[in-house]
């Protein structure tokens with residue numbers, strides 16, 4: 001556990017972002033998701049894709065499905081395309097963003 005109340009490694013850098021769960025006032029509650037960053041620009045958000053198996057009982061097999069969410073990236077966490085990231089649910093920050101990146105591991 002750390003300042004943000006999460007079981008993740010806190011970022012080494014510091015930031016001044018109000019919307020940072022570690023250094024700002026953003027509260028993280030609800031779901032924790034892990035996925036892969038498929039789009040990360042210089043802007044403060046990234047698109048994260050999750051893959052999961054959906055079982056089809058008729059064929060007793062799974063089909064691979066994927067879903068994408070946009071997430072806010074605080075300045076103290078660096079996210080590049082292909083990184084494995086952990087997202088925490090937070091309040092809606094914009095029309096489509098209600099998750100924030102809390103952890104990023106390079107090239108997974």
Ligand SMILES: [Zn+2]
Pocket residue numbers: 011013014015016017020021022023024074075076077
């Ligand atoms: Zn921060």
